Amino acid sequence: MTNPHTDDRHPFWKVAAIFGDEESAEDFAYTIGLHERGVPELWVASRPALGDDPGADWHFSLRDMGLLLNKLSWEWLAGEKVVGDTFEETYDAGLVTVRFQIDPPGDRDALEAFQIAPEATVVPVRWSLHRAPAGENLPMEPASQTAAAARWDELTAGLGDLPPAPEGWELASVPDWSPQGKYGPRTPLVTTLAAYVWGAAPDELLAVVNAALDIQSAKTLTRRWATFAAIARGAGREGALQLLTDDIGDLVDAFVPGMASEVLRDVGDPEDPEEVDFLVEIVRRILMTTLGAEAIADLLPEEERLECLGFVLAIRAGSSNVPGRDWLASDAVRAAVDDFISDIGVVGVTVIHDCHEAAEEDEYWRVIGLLRAENLTTASGWWPGDEPGNDGALQQFGSLVAAMLTHRMKFSAEELDAFVTPYDGRIPQLRELLNTPV
Incomplete structure (x- = not known):
């Protein structure tokens, strides 16, 4: 797809963001229009072509590549970056470093930069990925497990009566803090916190959706999953977090559409498929943010933990704004x-x-x-x-x-x-x- 990019300096170029046409093909992006100012177009791929880490579980999204090329284009036009330069950027709360190098102009057909001007050249910006090796999946520290057990008692006591649990989300009567738990050592808290959402009454679910929309407008709450994944990887929980991602999709599909008629009754049209789909997507993002944070809450800074967990806990706080x-x-x-x-x-x-x-x-x-x-x-x-x-x-x-x-x-x-x-x-x-x- 091709998207124009703008910021306060009003770029004159566009960025073509291209999906790989086969499952094994990588996504890539390149500029269209820098040639008008006498410089080559810029090109970047979603995965690393350099270094020892192939980035099997880490890549730039199309949006990421667009932002990267947009920023780099200004430096390229100003002569601050030239062929042969190297530079690096950090991502995911500083846990990931990407080292870039600006290579000589490449073959436009090999790079599939088909939309650039016929006489233009294209410069690939290749990169390598650097991060700590994946950690070992170990039990929580004793103090963290003690705090988790106290938190589980508090959350369980606040649940009240629940409808039957969706398949795979049944609550255990006794918590198991083993690192081999389905979603890692904090599985009992992940499943209990999920119950606050799937067990909510329609008005409660609407309240948490509205709270999430308030937060989203203020803080872009839902763009944290890459950071969660980087933290989980260092603690050996990346597999558990990936499984959680998959299961959240199934969970949302299992309970949200059936509640849509009551949730949307006074605020929308429950017969409108687009409104139902929007509700499903918002609840999915709520669960991704909340349950992802809970799965690694013992590893998160306090500020991040509060920011991700509070709005679901407020579901049971009545008219109060205070989750705890x-x-x-x-x-x-x-x-x-x-x-x-x-x-x-x-x-x-x-x-x-x-x-x-x-x-x-x-x-x-x-x-x-x-x-x-x-x-x-x-x-x-x-x-x-x-x-x-x-x-x-x-x-x-x-x-x-x-x-x-x-x-x-x-x-x-x-x-x-x-x-x-x-x-x-x-x-x-x-x-x-x-x-x-x-």
């Missing part, structure tokens, strides 16, 4: 919200609810979506004490305020103003709070 204790904001932020709630009193809490319900500006609701995304993916939530309270609306609003305080530097002055304006006439303390450093 790990997602609470700092003590200082929570204390500031406590003081604000105490200052406005019971009457002020009622006013907040009224103002929120009456808000009509699209920008207000857009910012609310961004704040909810932060609540579900970062340590930015609020509880009215050490445990969740009974007033879900108050807790939700307190969490939105805590998210704005926690991530104040992420939000523009205009976004803060959009959030605060509906309350200005009746709760002036809110603007004062959010403009005071914590």
Whole structure:
């Protein structure tokens, strides 16, 4: 396929991204139009042609190659890169290094660069792949297994009554933390977390889909699988992660279409195949992100773990935005919200609810979506004490305020103003709070 590429500098060329026409053929991409400025076109393949690692489980997607060629073309035009140059880039959270070399012009027919100008030449950019060898599939560290067992107890207790499990996703009554588990040593947690989704009521599934869409718009949540795979490979879990990928597709097909009529009843057309397909795809991405992260959660940085796991756990959190204790904001932020709630009193809490319900500006609701995304993916939530309270609306609003305080530097002055304006006439303390450093 051919896609025009644009950025702030408005490239004049296109990138042709070509699927290999046979199962054994690799994908590749090349530029069309650099010749107009007196330089050869650039070409890159999806898999390495150099080095000892053939990249059987690692390659550039068509999108990756387009972005790579787009970036390299500017340097090529400026003379910053020339034939014979080598350079490297890191990928997958720094776990993978790719070393590139710019070779002399190649045979356009051999490179299948059929769309370039007849008089143009084409320069292949070949590369080698460098990463740590695959690790051995070992048990979790003792501390990680202890934490996993406590987490399994907590998740299992929160499930409640479930419908019959889809085939292959039955829950064990006793967890087995063996590294030979179907999805690695964290299999009991993977299958239990999956049950939060396949066992959800239609309104709960719709809530988690909406949460995922909020997060996707804010953070591009679903482009993490390559990083998960690189981490899993280092721990000997790549086979388990691949099996999980395959099984997620089967799981989604087993339960989502049957729920579509109820999930989409009030928000779409359950008879529209495109809307059903969209729902299926969103749930698949939710499970890929969440279950993939859970399978390697003992190896993930805390920030990444919170970002990937929170929005599914919030399925059982009622109207709260807080998936669990790990997602609470700092003590200082929570204390500031406590003081604000105490200052406005019971009457002020009622006013907040009224103002929120009456808000009509699209920008207000857009910012609310961004704040909810932060609540579900970062340590930015609020509880009215050490445990969740009974007033879900108050807790939700307190969490939105805590998210704005926690991530104040992420939000523009205009976004803060959009959030605060509906309350200005009746709760002036809110603007004062959010403009005071914590």
